[in-house]
């Protein structure tokens with residue numbers, strides 16, 4: 406398995422269980438949407454996948470590397486776009502990317518070639534010398550995605566990357582990342598609570614109250630229902646149990 410593999414993952418904040426025996430695989434080159442309402446456990450899962458948090462239960466494997474036994478190799482294969490923006494707003498797009506490349510030990514011509522390719526890929530080449538502060542929200546997010554590609558990861562993790570963006574920017578970003586998995590063979594895990602970001606061919610993982618309720622192809626799981634209705638049917642009858 407060279408994509409992403411999660412086995413039996415548990416995580417608790419004190420007595421509150423945030424993840425309960427979560428297991429799934431994302432095959433290489435697949436776009437998987439992790440769909441869950443607020444509080445489902447998406448960010449907790451991302452914190453474990455990026456090793457911000459650790460847990461003794463369960464196992465995570467990235468591109469064949471066990472995250473707890475071989476964290477350096479596993480983390481080197483991951484690109485991450487966190488929910489909170491992390492660009493340095495006072496630096497240009499290019500400087501933000503060059504700095505990140507240096508953190509990954511890339512410099513000189515290799516760094517410049519990788520940066521140019523990532524900017525091109527996200528349709529940002531003409532923004533390279535603008536200050537991040539002067540970009541709109543959609544372009545800032547695309548800069549973060551370009552940055553996450555520079556070290557050539559095989560798995561890209563995005564935690565609700567379209568939060569706060571208008572409809573056109575959301576669509577541009579969702580389309581760009583779907584194309585990355587389709588055309589570049591990138592394995593993608595995209596956390597969201599918005600069903601319109603998910604395509605019928607995507608793998609759909611429905612997470613609710615820390616448990617994985619469904620794992621399959623989105624179009625098959627939703628059947629004849631719009632995905633939004635299918636999602637609500639899976640989660641709304643359980644929302645009353647929450648309190």
Ligand SMILES: Nc1ncnc2c1ncn2[C@@H]1O[C@H](COP(=O)(O)OP(=O)(O)OP(=O)(O)O)[C@@H](O)[C@H]1O
Pocket residue numbers: 418421422423441442443444445446447448449450598
């Ligand atoms: N630091 C914390 N301390 C205690 N409980 C927490 C903490 N962080 C998250 N939780 C709880 O763990 C559960 C999962 O939260 P998490 O943030 O992972 O969900 P989420 O799906 O990312 O939600 P959102 O879309 O709102 O970010 C929720 O019940 C949340 O209240």
